[in-house]
Amino acid sequence: MAREKTIQVTVNGRAFEKTVSVRRSLADFIREDLHYTGTHLGCEHGVCGACTVSMNGRSVRSCLTLAVQADGAEITTIEGLRNEDGTRHPIQQAFLEGFALQCGYCTPGFLITAIEFLEENPDPTEAEVREALSGNLCRCSGYQAIVDAVMSMSGKPAPENA
Amino acid sequence: MKPAWFDYHAPDNLEDALVLLGDAGIDGRVLAGGQSLMPMLNMRIVTPSVLVDINQIASLNSLQAGPDELRVGALVRHADLMRNPAVREGWPLLAEASNQIAHRTIRNRGTVCGSIAHNDPAAEHPSLLVTLDGTVVAASAGGRREIPAEDFFDGMMSTSLEPGEMVVEVRYPRPRKGACFGFAEFARRLGDFAIAGAAVMATMNGGVCEQARLTIIGMGDGPFRARAAETVLAGSTLDAVAITAAADEVRSAVDPGEDVHGSSSYRRHLAGVMTERALEQAMTRARGDGNG
Numbered sequence: 462m463a464r465e466k467t468i469q470v471t472v473n474g475r476a477f478e479k480t481v482s483v484r485r486s487l488a489d490f491i492r493e494d495l496h497y498t499g500t501h502l503g504c505e506h507g508v509c510g511a512c513t514v515s516m517n518g519r520s521v522r523s524c525l526t527l528a529v530q531a532d533g534a535e536i537t538t539i540e541g542l543r544n545e546d547g548t549r550h551p552i553q554q555a556f557l558e559g560f561a562l563q564c565g566y567c568t569p570g571f572l573i574t575a576i577e578f579l580e581e582n583p584d585p586t587e588a589e590v591r592e593a594l595s596g597n598l599c600r601c602s603g604y605q606a607i608v609d610a611v612m613s614m615s616g617k618p619a620p621e622n623a
Numbered sequence: 624m625k626p627a628w629f630d631y632h633a634p635d636n637l638e639d640a641l642v643l644l645g646d647a648g649i650d651g652r653v654l655a656g657g658q659s660l661m662p663m664l665n666m667r668i669v670t671p672s673v674l675v676d677i678n679q680i681a682s683l684n685s686l687q688a689g690p691d692e693l694r695v696g697a698l699v700r701h702a703d704l705m706r707n708p709a710v711r712e713g714w715p716l717l718a719e720a721s722n723q724i725a726h727r728t729i730r731n732r733g734t735v736c737g738s739i740a741h742n743d744p745a746a747e748h749p750s751l752l753v754t755l756d757g758t759v760v761a762a763s764a765g766g767r768r769e770i771p772a773e774d775f776f777d778g779m780m781s782t783s784l785e786p787g788e789m790v791v792e793v794r795y796p797r798p799r800k801g802a803c804f805g806f807a808e809f810a811r812r813l814g815d816f817a818i819a820g821a822a823v824m825a826t827m828n829g830g831v832c833e834q835a836r837l838t839i840i841g842m843g844d845g846p847f848r849a850r851a852a853e854t855v856l857a858g859s860t861l862d863a864v865a866i867t868a869a870a871d872e873v874r875s876a877v878d879p880g881e882d883v884h885g886s887s888s889y890r891r892h893l894a895g896v897m898t899e900r901a902l903e904q905a906m907t908r909a910r911g912d913g914n915g
Contacts, residue, residue: 483674484631506624506661519732520727520728521732524665525657525661527631527657577727578727
């Protein structure tokens with residue numbers, strides 16, 4: 462029947478082939494089937510941005526994408542940001558140094574969004590950063606530290622990955 | 624949160640998609656960007672039994688700017704439209720307003736045609752299509768038809784699409800020489816649905832507005848064409864008096880409902896303010912280089 466489908470997905474450089482229910486969200490697929498639990502689910506209807514992942518180089522909300530729609534795609538999650546030698550991605554380091562997180566639940570979504578944004582706009586204004594991050598909600602920080610952390614990347618070479 | 628069961632199809636050509644949609648009738652839905660449909664599925668506001676995912680149909684991922692018109696296929700995302708150099712130059716209203724649609728991740732997936740087929744009264748694209756006097760190309764297994772924008776939108780979240788029919792393309796005529804644009808919308812937070820907005824195309828000739836097309840967003844029933852205000856603007860120089868008079872006409876013409884985001888009178892007030900802001904942009908451009 463048309464209710465299950467076998468898909469091939471590359472996540473953080475690793476290839477997977479899995480048979481999934483057609484109504485499984487990409488978020489649930491990443492978390493439940495592939496066990497990359499760093500991708501978090503907040504609202505599950507496209508408001509909070511916690512589940513943001515990079516799909517074929519673009520940030521997308523994995524709760525608003527079906528797993529079957531990721532067939533053939535390359536996906537990067539928070540687990541894929543770390544450098545090969547185990548050191549943090551520069552933007553992870555900037556968040557750490559800038560205290561840009563408290564509970565950390567929203568952080569993976571912020572990082573994926575910020576990396577895509579900085580690739581397009583490596584030297585942004587604060588207003589541009591706020592617009593770019595407006596689709597990610599944080600209930601701890603009040604945003605200023607997050608905006609500051611992204612601004613601290615301004616003018617630096619575009620981070621790789623994602 | 625899970626959608627109810629559906630049969631999922633991802634055909635790689637339009638003909639197969641149209642047959643599937645025709646067979647499904649009112650139980651079928653088209654999945655394009657999914658940025659409106661997926662939340663509705665997740666919350667079970669809609670429970671279609673057949674989902675036809677068109678993302679594999681390469682022919683629908685087509686964006687063509689010709690001498691006479693812009694053709695936007697059903698898989699063109701907001702992010703594609705706003706970054707396209709030909710669109711930015713020839714249809715700047717589309718590029719500028721697309722930048723105000725929701726958030727970056729939504730713009731990466733959401734499609735222009737999907738927004739038009741969905742006809743959310745707070746959405747930008749239905750009103751932009753009306754402002755630019757565009758056309759919807761709808762297709763079904765039985766054939767194709769072209770529907771002028773103003774005949775397409777049919778009340779809140781409703782269009783003249785028939786069961787088994789889908790939007791395959793929208794077309795925007797190339798604006799006439801001297802066309803100037805303005806766009807303004809208001810939301811309480813960046814990226815939220817607009818509480819009110821206004822889009823205008825004013826065609827100027829020798830400093831005088833020959834024709835204006837003004838559409839108001841967020842008034843409840845989909846795009847609202849402000850004809851009385853357009854009449855006031857035609858023949859004016861888009862001066863302050865004309866702009867104020869046009870905003871007054873908008874305030875008396877719209878009839879917005881109330882919801883959690885604002886009262887009827889607040890939306891009415893905002894419709895006037897957004898009209899003024901959009902017209903002031905157009906006026907500034909008219910007095911600048913004459914390009915929008």
